Amino acid sequence: MSSIPAQRPKPLHLLAAFASGGLLTFAVFINAEAGRYGGALYSSWLAHGTGTLAAILVLALLRLRQRPAEPSVSGKAPLWAYLGGISGAATVMLTSTSVNTPLALAGTLALGLAGQVAFSLAADQWGLFGLPRRRLTGRDAGAVVLIVAGSLLIIFLGMGS
């Protein structure tokens, strides 16, 4: 639990989140192409390796220019907070397996969506892993229903013809 209140998204947040979803579309497409040549494990390994180099480069450039920004909470992060990368790497292994079963891409995407939304609801409800707790409202429920319904429509009826 933390003292920072979680806000309703402002237009800047909306833009950042929506645009990063768009970036993800391209990253998934590019990584799939790497996987077609070198395999799923290679694709994820390559993305994490080139990503590490890119992050080091940008961090080095920022350090040269300015003092690092103050973190929003004082004190060290717990050790488990460094394990997000393992969770991300495991995701690739699971999806690249399930995509090649009768679930196919549509089933994998739809179930992944369900898992992600269920986790995020629990995370906000209880403030899991040290992030702010956020009381869920009827409006949240409405947004969940509309966005999940729209996504499922695209996944099961829109993709392919």
Added chain:
Amino acid sequence: MTLFIAYALIAGVLVGLSRQLNGRLAMSTSPLIASFWNHIVGFVFLTVLGLVLGNLILPGAADAPWWVYLGGPLGVIFVTAGSWLIPRIGAVNSALLVIGGQMVSGVLFDLARGAPMTFWASALGVTLILAGVALTQRSR
């Protein structure tokens, strides 16, 4: 089959878990530093896994086009954005808005490259998503 359904569900949970952990790390450091740790920890994990399993790099890997090296840097921006957002707007809003952006851009991307698509369903899906996004923006 139940096993694979569980795989796909857990994959979704892990996407949320990853954003939650990186968001917590960003609160003590910065979103970009959290993204750096996400990538280097994942890289070490996958390297060890590749060495244990073998076949980390299949022979065809060298024939891939040059732009396959851009997926990683895009991923850095993606994780940085997620780590910046989640302490500010919460896990549900972050997940919904990123999923919305991914679905809408996916439809536009498929349209642009002429991939097969059932247009009415995709258009209706995009409309529902945009309505949901608008709902997250309404003031209390």
